[in-house]
Amino acid sequence: GENVEQHPSTLSVQEGDSAVIKCTYSDSASNYFPWYKQELGKGPQLIIDIRSNVGEKKDQRIAVTLNKTAKHFSLHITETQPEDSAVYFCAATFTGANNLFFGTGTRLTVIP
Amino acid sequence: DVKVTQSSRYLVKRTGEKVFLECVQDMDHENMFWYRQDPGLGLRLIYFSYDVKMKEKGDIPEGYSVSREKKERFSLILESASTNQTSMYLCASPPPGTRTDTQYFGPGTRLTVL
Numbered sequence: 421g422e423n424v425e426q427h428p429s430t431l432s433v434q435e436g437d438s439a440v441i442k443c444t445y446s447d448s449a450s451n452y453f454p455w456y457k458q459e460l461g462k463g464p465q466l467i468i469d470i471r472s473n474v475g476e477k478k479d480q481r482i483a484v485t486l487n488k489t490a491k492h493f494s495l496h497i498t499e500t501q502p503e504d505s506a507v508y509f510c511a512a513t514f515t516g517a518n519n520l521f522f523g524t525g526t527r528l529t530v531i532p
Numbered sequence: 533d534v535k536v537t538q539s540s541r542y543l544v545k546r547t548g549e550k551v552f553l554e555c556v557q558d559m560d561h562e563n564m565f566w567y568r569q570d571p572g573l574g575l576r577l578i579y580f581s582y583d584v585k586m587k588e589k590g591d592i593p594e595g596y597s598v599s600r601e602k603k604e605r606f607s608l609i610l611e612s613a614s615t616n617q618t619s620m621y622l623c624a625s626p627p628p629g630t631r632t633d634t635q636y637f638g639p640g641t642r643l644t645v646l
Binding site for chain 2: 426429452454456461462463464465466469509513517518519520522523524525
């Protein structure tokens with residue numbers, strides 16, 4: 421069935437280091453892959469997304485890469501700052517589905 | 533800016549009570565979703581609605597019902613609350629014409645059932 425796996429579940433990095441979160445998906449026809457950031461006490465907010473016709477997308481310190489052959493996509497945060505501390509969710513569409521399917525989340529802690 | 537609001541940030545209810553969670557969006561979107569968020573399980577879809585009075589079950593509809601009498605408002609109903617329904621509930625709405633594209637989320641309602 422449809423599945424999105426996300427790793428790691430927790431990640432601690434020193435301020436200024438990079439953080440990488442990885443997700444794999446099960447449907448080779450999936451074509452939309454958003455990433456959400458959820459800060460404490462708030463709902464998830466879209467931070468970046470990628471569609472299946474591109475392999476990489478960057479927005480300042482955040483980038484997402486997509487490997488369609490291997491069916492995985494990754495979030496890369498460079499020069500991490502304490503305000504990057506949050507829970508991050510990946511998601512993917514699946515053929516015939518009416519909704520996004522979400523990963524289980526990664527709690528990122530940036531240590532000052 | 534799309535705005536999705538939820539009626540309560542925190543709720544405490546007793547087992548057996550009927551609970552209403554309200555969600556309102558101000559962008560005339562046709563699709564609205566209710567998710568439940570639990571640690572280690574991510575976001576799981578309870579119900580969604582694609583138009584007024586139209587609804588479809590998601591992955592975990594048991595114990596829940598929904599109501600959509602007006603386009604801007606989507607209500608989640610716990611007919612008889614149970615302790616295993618203690619959770620964070622998130623409402624979301626994507627842009628018009630899509631169900632599987634970007635979701636705009638509300639701030640969430642943290643429900644505790646005692």
